[in-house]
Amino acid sequence: MSPLLEFDNVTLSFGGLVAVDRLSFTVENGEVFAIVGPNGAGKSTAFNLISRFYDPVEGKIRLAGDDLVQHPSHDLAGLGVARTFQNIELFDQATVLENLLIGRHRFRKSNLLTEIAFTPFVRDQERQHRHAVEEVIDFLDLQPYREKRIAGLPYGVRKVVELGRALATKPRLLLLDEPASGLSVEETRDMAYWIEDIKKQMGITVLMVEHDMHLVSSVSDRVLAMADGHKLALGTPDEVQSHPAVLEAYLGAGDTADREAAE
Amino acid sequence: MRVVFKTSYDHDIGMFRHRAQATWYVLLLTGVLALPLLLGSFLIGEMTNMLIWAIAGMGLMILVGQTGQASLGHAAFLAIGAYANVILQQRAGLPFLVSFPLAGLIAGAAGVLLAIPTTRLHGIYLAIATLAVSILVEDFIVIAEPLTGGVGGMFAADITIFGYAINRYINPDAFYWLTLAVTLLVVYFYRNLLRSPLGRAFAAVRDSEISAQAMGVNVPRTKALAFGLSTGITGLAGALMGHYSGVITHENFTVIISIQMLLMIVIGGLGTIHGAFFGAMVVVFLPQALSFLRDWVSGMTGGGSVAISGLETAVFAMILIAFILFEPMGIYGRWLKIRTYFELFPFYRKNMFRRQKSYLKTERMR
Amino acid sequence: MDILQLLVSGLANGCIYGLIALGFVLIYKATEAINFAQGDMMMLGAFITLGLTNTGYMDLPFWIAVPLAIALMGVFGYLLDLIVIRRMFGEAQIAVVILTIALGFVMRFAAGTIFGHEPQSLETPYAGQDLRFGGVVLGVDEAVVVIATVALTVVLFLFFNRTKLGVAMQASSQNQLAAYYMGIPVRRVQSLIWGLAGVTATIAGVLYASKGSIDPSAGLLGIKAFAAAVIGGMGSLPGALLGGIIVGVIEPFASRYVAAGYSQIAPYLLLFLVLVFRPHGILAQVHRKKV
Structure with missing residues (x-):
């Protein structure tokens, strides 16, 4: 059986700058896979390649054996890939409920005409969407914010709403771009529990980019360390953290404190 | 602020938030159905005109308020x-009941045609492209x-529906009811759109x-x-406008009208059906x-009535300037605040409605 | 010879479009806002000059009236930003567009109420004189337009590259936050740019009114000038001038070689094509949003 996600020798460059350099790795069904590395290592670029915001110059990206390059960006949700964004990209003028409902867009069976007439079929479909969304709301404890507009919500809550919106699409593969950045210690702990539950209860494969090594080592099964667009090391969190190339990349390129100060 | 206790998903899906709202x-x-019984023919004509602009405003609102695409x-x-x-009626001899929906379809098709090359444009660039289209047309x-x-x-000839002729001057009430029917239909479609997947995709x-x-x-x-x-x-509003004014020339559809339409829905309140009506x-x-x-002032001062040209626009x-600076949510936003004030009296707090950035997000690409 | 004549007359019009477009670009670069009232500021500048110099109004000498009007409009632009536009800081671009459209309406009303709605021409010392080069006739007014445009371009170039204020303006238009940290009073600089836009608008207005006549709705020319700015690329001052000249030249050629009605259409057709095929103008580059 083919792996859920496969990067096969993928290269992407912007002009002369190589952002991702012959990168190969696979993500297996049911695991939590983390990508770590200093800023500019190409982690987010790898995500954007999966989301089809960029075309790889070389190499193949496959989802369960299916070549992703054939699909436009808006097909990805339908293929079972959902994602969050580093700087939160929610629909600010809509409520939490509406944001989560947009996550259900891939299940839309109605069309313009049936919707403006609001046929019984559309009403029934709406009931199903709302039922599915309420489950996500319960799972993430979002009840107090259901009717609130995103624009007035605190950062930590938005981060959770974005996770919820991704879950509402019922994905096979969930991409989390820095799920803990900007969160407090407690919020990060909640996030860790949710990631565990997403994997164990929902059986969703998680691929994440994260700086917080504590979170990474507590939830992930395997870790890929990147620097300058290529693979440094791949293995369990402990293996990667003690890998000489990783240590050198982190210490050699200035220590962690410097890097965080620069963010 | 009324607390609504929801017991089924239909509460959220329904047209109205609660029974009192439906009653209102x-x-x-x-009231609006019975209006011709209360008003004279001049005022009914003005009401008809208002409804036509409200339809046009709702059309623009779907694009600007719901989808965030500015059109000038x-x-x-x-x-x-x-x-x-008019052309379908005169040249093809079609009756109003056929030519009217066809006119809407044709205008809609023209819009889709325009959208194909311009969907890559954002914000101000889209606005200027549509402005160019307005001038070109x-x-x-x-x-x-x-x-x-x-x-x-x-x-534009009189409207004939199954042999019954409708003319703005001869039977203004019939024209009013016809326009009202179209308005209600558009409101119904618009409202359904807002509660279905496509409306959310627009947002x-x-x-x-x-x-x-x-x-x-x-x-x-x-x-x-x-x-x-x-x-x-x-386009539907345009077709009604043709019958309303009797004669149509290029001067009814200048770029200034385009601009005014956008200003109208901004004054009314972007992103809401109410806004289109308030603006109209x-x-x-x-x-x-x-x-x-002016008559009242000149009556008070005893002087003759002086017409100041351009005063209305000014x-x-x-x-509009006052609204953009002090109430970006438009008349409808102001109305919501006043209503909440009375509902909560005396507990209204000034910062209850946080000032939010307006609906139009245009800085997608810089 | 025919072509040359068309080119020359188009060039003079194009310079005026270019000057108005310059105002659009100045403000756009500095504040990311579009001043749709730029054409109306041009009209206002022309009327102020007219009010100062025409017989029947204040009857001042032309060469005193012009600098005075320029100074007045500079102050007007500065105050406009200080009192109104500055409140829109951080709001959506299109909100500023709508606001300035409304401001333009008010300016038009003010000018119409004071000066009337009939077209009037600005009395200049050089009115009605011609220059002849072989078969090509060039009005002195047209020559003045071209010379003034070139002169203003040189002055602006020197201003932005040689003076401290000009460099500060450039800096704050490129990166407001960084400029702020470097101790540049960004807000005041923005008001000054609005003042500068008022100055260029007045120069354009004087040139326009001396070439033909001016009435309160002349501000609608701003739409065409805006088209020129977009054709040239909103981010570039030379682009604005180039766009203006392209629009100015294309008009007489369209009406000469296609049909009379097409001189109106040609600039907007070009604008539409530029937007569809080169969305950010001829002389500008595109940045994609980063996530």
């Missing part, structure tokens, strides 16, 4: 609707004389194209649909109010 709207509907060219689609309706009307009658314009495109894409929304297609719906509804009221009734005020513009 039924009362309002009864909607007069072009008023024109397409108006001319298509206006000039095209003049040039395409064999089709459109050139600068002389075209006469998604408005607020973040990139994550709309990630949620499986086909952004160019959704924009094209929004354009089509928007221009189609505006300002556009139609402001000149009446001003002339009334007052309109000043109201």
